[in-house]
Amino acid sequence: MELKYKGKTKDVYSLGGNEVLLKFKDDVTGENGVFDPGANSVGLTIEGVGRSGLRMTKHFFELLKTKEVPSHYVSADLDDVSMVVREAVPFGKGLEVICRFRAVGSFYRRYGAYLEQGQRLNSLVEITIKDDERGDPTISKDTLSELNVLTEAEYEALKQLTKTICGYIKEELATKGLELYDIKLEFGRDKETNDIILIDEISGGNMRVYKGDQYIEPLVLEKEFFKA
Template sequence: MELLYTGKTKDVFKQEDGLYVLKFKDDVTGENGVFDPGANTVGLTIDGAGLAGLRLTSFFYSKLNEQGVPTHYVDANFDEATMTVKPATVFGKGLEVICRFKAVGSFLRRYGAYVEEGQELDSFVEVTIKDDDRLDPPISADALDMLGILTLEEYAILKQRTIEISKFVGAELAKKGLTLYDIKLEFGRDAKTNEILLIDEISGGNMRAYKGEQYIEPLELEKIMLAE
């Protein structure tokens, strides 16, 4: 396989058949040794985090594929901690889409004058640009359209799918007595059909889940969700 890209939490390879392989690492995003799914730097390394993230990602993607939700997921190899995916192009240089059900994290830091911690949010969707140097700034639909990153029509699809997928993940967590506070998703275009696809991972590393008032760490989340 050809190494195409070395990322913060995953490396990307290309196979001879044109499919791509994501190799999950044990590095997670955060700051000062504290995990934060919204951070744009690697904050710490957690043994087993890569495989845990892959297992949970495979769990969610398999269910989404069964429901006909467009994703890049093909299959996973737990022994190698890898996931095979269809080729996709990103919007611009990459976007992250966050769906928020509770006011925590960066949302609370920015808008704390208007909300209280943990306050209910109505599936609030915000988009940020992947740009480490500029601390992943939020961007509006109009700006995305004006800058040629995606059209207003594409944004509408992005927003609708983000809410639908996030509510699905939240419902799966609720079956285990957990509450989803927020989740970070990524989308791209299918390299062949140009269809908007869900890409990257769906794991404890890109969401905040709580049991009552207790935050559930990514490794613990995987154990709870995949327990028989």
């Protein structure tokens, strides 16, 4: 296999035929040795975190496949800690799409003058651009269109797709007594068909989940979700 890209938490290998292999690593983002899924640099290595993330990712992508949600997912190998996916082209230099069901985290810090912490939100969608140097700023529909990253029609399609996907994930977590507060997704265009598809991973590091009033740490979430 040809190494295409070394990422912070995954390495990407070319398989040919419009497919690539994602090799999950035990490196996690954080600062000063403390795990932080929102950080922009690798902070530490935790044994087993790669497999944990892949196990949840496999579960949710296979769930979404039954719902006919377009994604890059082909297959996953938990023993090899790897996933085969269709190759995708990012929007611009990369976008992150956040769906919020509760006012917490950075959303509450920005808008706390207008709502209470933990207040319910109606599947509110925000988009940020991937830019470590500028702190991954949020970006509006008009700006995305002006910069030729997304057309207005593509923005609306992406927003609706995000709401649909996150609704399925929220419902699935609820079957285990878990509540999804917010989640970060990534999308791209299928390199072969140019269709908008869900990419990257769906794991504890991408979501904020509670059980009652208790926040469930990303590394604990997999065990809580899959326990009998």
